[in-house]
Amino acid sequence: MDLMESFFVALGAAAVVYYGTKLVLFSRMLFPKLCFPLTDTFFTAMGEWAVVTGASEGIGRAYAHALAERGMNVVIMSRTKDKLDRVAKEIGNSTGQKVKVMVTDFINENIFGEIEDQLKDLNIGVLVNNVGMLPSIFPCRFLESEELEKTITKVINCNVKTMVKMCKTILPGMETRGKGLILNISSGIASVPCPLYTLYGSSKVFVERFSQALQAEYRHRGVIIQAIAPFGVSTQMTCYQRTSTVTLSPEDFVKSSLQYIRAGDKTNGSICHTVLAWIMQSIPCKILQAECVLRRVQDFVKEKAAKEGLSRTSRVSLENGRNK
Structure with a gap:
């Protein structure tokens, strides 16, 4: 009995320490300015320029504005010139910072040579890999995706290859200078296996693992690399x-996420999304993946799309970054 009693006492103590540590770590998230302080010159000290992919609207546009407001010149990249020009004008008028527009479609092959040429002379201190593609707003099983072969290539090119190639282009300069910040935008749905968004969710898991491994490799070189999963x-x-x-x-999310840059190699960008991630991870996958739950998800999205006037063939292959 003494042995069994000692075992359960030790088990209880381990549980208290484990959950106590998680509580302490969570409490730090409530006070980001106190626990993860940044100086007023944090961003400009990284370099003169910030590069934001998928910056024509949504989260990317919000990051471009926020970084310009903090004194950085910005390169904004997307596939729609009219939208980029509008964003560039907004940023220039409101902040007085320089804005460089680069029109590019990240689902295409062989575009990165030209990108490297246009960026090679810039002192880039911040890279935000925000561009992302959701094949369809309508959740469906993998084999039911329209134009599946093309969709696979597009999602990998946009969500995976672009992030890796942009890091390859910009990280060497950061390593040489011994400073830099790379923010790779993932998604909250990468917290658990996500049926009906299988390809998209899996691509965001890659974003997280790549970011975390890259941070382990280059942390000692002075470069901060973080995955953000809203x-x-x-x-x-x-x-x-x-x-x-x-x-x-988008503006509130970006403002919140920038407070957690020193909070680790992955954050959810806000306290409410951190709580959501914990809830998702605490629910057994068998419940989340139950057929009745999946059908309800499909019905909910269809009802929401109908209210917005979107058709079954509507596509959101974007550019405005994360989220959901």
């Missing part, structure tokens, strides 16, 4: 859901 943000990708405590505007 849940609901009111963008085109989420049918512009009404903002709430859980669904944030």
